[in-house]
Amino acid sequence: MQKLKILCVLSVSSVVSCGKSLVDQVPYPENYRSFFHVKSMELKKDHPLYKDFGGLHHVYVNHEGLEALKKGGPFPDGSILVFDLFEVTSDNQITSEKERKVLAVMYKNTKAFAKTGGWGFEAFRGDSRERLVNGNHEACFGCHAQQKAKDYVFSEFRP
Numbered sequence: 001m002q003k004l005k006i007l008c009v010l011s012v013s014s015v016v017s018c019g020k021s022l023v024d025q026v027p028y029p030e031n032y033r034s035f036f037h038v039k040s041m042e043l044k045k046d047h048p049l050y051k052d053f054g055g056l057h058h059v060y061v062n063h064e065g066l067e068a069l070k071k072g073g074p075f076p077d078g079s080i081l082v083f084d085l086f087e088v089t090s091d092n093q094i095t096s097e098k099e100r101k102v103l104a105v106m107y108k109n110t111k112a113f114a115k116t117g118g119w120g121f122e123a124f125r126g127d128s129r130e131r132l133v134n135g136n137h138e139a140c141f142g143c144h145a146q147q148k149a150k151d152y153v154f155s156e157f158r159p
Contacts, residue, residue, distance in 0.1 A: 084100065094123055
C-alpha cells in the first residue's frame with residue numbers, strides 16, 4: 001500500500017493522478033488575458049439568460065484555436081476559449097466591469113471529452129479556482145450542442 005501511495009504522488013508530476021488523468025480535467029487558463037480577444041458584450045436584464053449570464057462578457061481564444069475560430073471550426077486539440085463574466089456598474093456616462101462572477105473555459109481534448117463533442121467545460125467562481133462544473137460537462141454541452149456546425153462554439157471571428 002505504501003508503494004501505491006508513493007507511485008500516486010510521483011505520477012501526479014507526470015500528468016497522471018490516482019484514478020483520473022489530469023488531461024481529463026479542464027485546466028485553469030493561466031495568462032488567458034494574453035490570448036486573442038474575440039469580443040466583449042453585455043447581457044442586460046431583459047435577456048433570457050440574464051439570471052445565469054447577465055453582465056459584461058469578454059471572450060478570448062488561445063493561439064491553438066485562433067485559426068479554427070477564423071474558419072468557424074473545427075478546433076484542434078489544445079484549443080481553449082475563455083468566457084470572463086463580470087458584474088457591471090452603469091450610469092448615463094459609462095458602463096464598467098465590477099467583480100468577476102465566473103471564468104468559464106472550453107478546452108478541446110477529443111479523447112478525454114468524446115461524449116461532449118471533444119470539449120471539456122469548466123467554470124471557476126469569481127477570482128478563485130473553485131470549480132463549479134466538476135466534470136458535469138454535459139450540463140454545458142446541452143446548450144453548445146446547437147452549435148455543432150461551428151464545432152460547438154458560439155463566438156465567431158470578426159475581422
